[in-house]
Amino acid sequence: MWTFLVRRLLxxxxxxxxxxxxxxxxxxxxxxxxxxxxxxxxxxxxxxxTRAALGFDRPLHIQYLSYVWNxxxxxxxxxxSYRQPAMGxxxxxxxxxxxxxxxxxFLAIALSIPLGIYAALKRGKPADGGIMxxxxxxxxxxxxxxxxxxxxxxxxxxxxxxxSGHVPFLEPLFDGDFATAFRNLPQSMYYMIMPAIAVGxxxxxxxxxxxxxxxxxxxQQDYVRxxxxxxxxxxxxxxxxxxxxxxxxxxxxxxxxFGFLLGGVVVVETVFSYxxxxxxxxxxxxxxxxxxxxxxxxxxxxxxxLLNLIVDLIYARLDPRVKL
Amino acid sequence: MTDTTPAPSAAxxxxxxGLPVSYRRRELRxxxxxxxxxxxxxxxxxxxxxVCIVAIFGPAMAPFDPNRQNIITRLLExxxxxxxxxxxxxxxxxxxRDVLSRLLYGARVSLLVGVAAIAVGGTIGTIAGLVSGYxxxxxxxxxxxxxxxxxxxxxxxxxxxxLVVLGPGLMNMILVLGIGQWITYARIVRAQTLSLREKEYVxxxxxxxxxxxxxxxxxxxxxxMAPLTVIASFNVASVILSEAALSFLGLGVPPDVxxxxxxxxxxxxxxxxxxxxxxxxxxxxxxxxxLAFNIIGDWLRDFLDPRLxxxx
Numbered sequence: 075m076w077t078f079l080v081r082r083l084l085x086x087x088x089x090x091x092x093x094x095x096x097x098x099x100x101x102x103x104x105x106x107x108x109x110x111x112x113x114x115x116x117x118x119x120x121x122x123x124t125r126a127a128l129g130f131d132r133p134l135h136i137q138y139l140s141y142v143w144n145x146x147x148x149x150x151x152x153x154x155s156y157r158q159p160a161m162g163x164x165x166x167x168x169x170x171x172x173x174x175x176x177x178x179x180f181l182a183i184a185l186s187i188p189l190g191i192y193a194a195l196k197r198g199k200p201a202d203g204g205i206m207x208x209x210x211x212x213x214x215x216x217x218x219x220x221x222x223x224x225x226x227x228x229x230x231x232x233x234x235x236x237x238s239g240h241v242p243f244l245e246p247l248f249d250g251d252f253a254t255a256f257r258n259l260p261q262s263m264y265y266m267i268m269p270a271i272a273v274g275x276x277x278x279x280x281x282x283x284x285x286x287x288x289x290x291x292x293x294q295q296d297y298v299r300x301x302x303x304x305x306x307x308x309x310x311x312x313x314x315x316x317x318x319x320x321x322x323x324x325x326x327x328x329x330x331x332f333g334f335l336l337g338g339v340v341v342v343e344t345v346f347s348y349x350x351x352x353x354x355x356x357x358x359x360x361x362x363x364x365x366x367x368x369x370x371x372x373x374x375x376x377x378x379x380l381l382n383l384i385v386d387l388i389y390a391r392l393d394p395r396v397k398l
Numbered sequence: 399m400t401d402t403t404p405a406p407s408a409a410x411x412x413x414x415x416g417l418p419v420s421y422r423r424r425e426l427r428x429x430x431x432x433x434x435x436x437x438x439x440x441x442x443x444x445x446x447x448x449v450c451i452v453a454i455f456g457p458a459m460a461p462f463d464p465n466r467q468n469i470i471t472r473l474l475e476x477x478x479x480x481x482x483x484x485x486x487x488x489x490x491x492x493x494x495r496d497v498l499s500r501l502l503y504g505a506r507v508s509l510l511v512g513v514a515a516i517a518v519g520g521t522i523g524t525i526a527g528l529v530s531g532y533x534x535x536x537x538x539x540x541x542x543x544x545x546x547x548x549x550x551x552x553x554x555x556x557x558x559x560x561l562v563v564l565g566p567g568l569m570n571m572i573l574v575l576g577i578g579q580w581i582t583y584a585r586i587v588r589a590q591t592l593s594l595r596e597k598e599y600v601x602x603x604x605x606x607x608x609x610x611x612x613x614x615x616x617x618x619x620x621x622x623m624a625p626l627t628v629i630a631s632f633n634v635a636s637v638i639l640s641e642a643a644l645s646f647l648g649l650g651v652p653p654d655v656x657x658x659x660x661x662x663x664x665x666x667x668x669x670x671x672x673x674x675x676x677x678x679x680x681x682x683x684x685x686x687x688x689l690a691f692n693i694i695g696d697w698l699r700d701f702l703d704p705r706l707x708x709x710x
Contacts, residue, residue: 088546089547090550097559100563103564210692210693213692214688216681218646219662219684222681223677223678225669230672334552341646341647345666367559371551371559375551375555378550379550
């Protein structure tokens with residue numbers, strides 16, 4: 075267990091170093107990065123001044139080491155449009171994005187497991203065909219288009235849901251104001267429901283197919299046959315014997331799914347004018363605010379790596395057979 | 399230990415095209431029969447053929463110049479008449495450009511980006527996977543760790559990070575999307591190569607003194623084409639989705655090139671005024687194209703490697 079822990083930690087550190095390397099390379103790939111930090115009309119003097127101030131006149135390896143050192147302290151420079159530390163700007167937008175990601179992950183998993191199991195139990199019947207066709211469609215719809223369609227139909231035509239906005243839940247929770255947080259929760263979910271469906275549809279569809287095929291496999295196992303032959307009711311066989319193992323592949327994927335959903339959230343947030351990292355990145359792209367883009371991407375990558383590490387460690391704790 | 403007989407490779411048959419003509423004909427017939435039997439696959443293939451025709455002949459079919467702006471014909475509803483006999487079958491956008499013509503041109507970009515990115519990613523990934531799996535050791539470690547690092551970024555964010563610096567452009571888009579996919583291929587090819595390198599016919603090729611490069615590309619590669627083809631089909635679908643998302647964010651090709659993603663991006667400003675056709679048609683074009691590739695991928699998986707069949 076300890077060997078696994080140490081090895082897994084070391085791996086995560088290597089990956090983290092790689093992340094800084096990739097983001098550093100992404101800065102340098104277009105040539106002298108100084109031009110990313112000055113306006114188009116900047117004078118030669120101003121360019122020189124910026125180059126010296128940001129240290130782009132030093133050798134590459136020194137630049138990289140100083141980049142890593144700054145990144146370790148969360149310093150990605152000042153945002154070019156907000157004129158304050160980029161990481162601070164990103165951190166302010168983070169709770170809203172995490173809320174939306176968790177909610178869409180919850181929706182996707184909560185719906186995909188019963189749908190996948192139901193499809194497996196009705197294998198070959200119209201219900202199975204219907205669910206699988208919808209799942210195939212769900213994997214083919216761009217999340218942002220799904221958002222636009224929902225805004226048009228449920229937001230503007232039926233007027234069931236708000237088409238933009240956000241009521242914070244995590245922010246008051248982090249501040250220790252539990253009363254406000256839980257008072258906000260129903261409204262928070264009401265505002266998040268459309269973006270969460272738009273973000274989570276792909277994952278829902280993919281997991282429903284995964285659960286179905288895993289359930290079909292489990293239903294053919296000896297222990298299910300044994301349970302049936304003992305005369306246990308079909309309902310009990312499915313709920314207590316088959317189902318527990320059928321959703322395992324989905325649970326193992328939660329860490330990866332979270333990262334995948336975070337990527338989707340970035341695009342969908344712009345559709346719903348949702349005040350999270352996505353909208354921030356979108357605005358930063360349009361204003362070429364490189365420090366904000368870098369800080370956002372790296373923060374998400376770090377969360378993703380840590381989350382996968384935690385999931386792996388929990389998994390290793392639960393299942394002693396897991397060794398790396 | 400007995401092996402399942404691999405498909406005869408070029409090295410074994412001596413055939414210039416890789417496989418004997420009769421074998422290839424038989425396989426093609428079997429593929430066609432299987433496709434007809436699975437109605438979904440046939441539907442997918444038909445959609446794909448239509449999209450390909452549109453991508454190739456789109457400019458000839460387009461009723462208008464996709465970039466021609468006309469203030470008088472702004473935001474016309476679908477079916478509105480234009481000057482003379484011309485009709486805006488799918489309406490016009492905020493600059494008076496014909497939506498149908500832009501859709502037809504957009505097919506070309508989506509398909510080109512999808513296929514080219516897969517060619518880039520598939521080539522890099524296949525070579526990396528073959529080398530990694532065949533040689534093992536530190537080469538394998540290094541290649542796989544690079545892949546792990548890349549997978550630490552949600553892909554769309556990695557693409558954003560590079561495209562913001564590189565700037566929009568067709569070639570940049572293809573490179574970023576292609577390089578983003580290499581690890582998918584590398585992992586599959588590596589796993590297959592690991593098991594194939596121990597097979598007797600690979601052993602035999604080595605014993606006969608074949609060069610490593612020939613073993614990799616003429617003995618091993620032909621035998622892992624099946625899973626590669628399946629992955630490529632699904633991958634085209636996901637690359638088209640990513641291209642649409644990046645174009646939607648304003649990181650795609652330059653504004654004068656119509657793409658489905660950028661059309662959707664522009665449609666957002668007219669949602670409140672209920673100009674539904676600006677969002678519905680480009681979205682449907684993406685959905686049908688991606689759906690077609692996903693259906694074909696499903697069928698290919700069942701056809702080429704029944705062991706992978708989704709218990710359906």
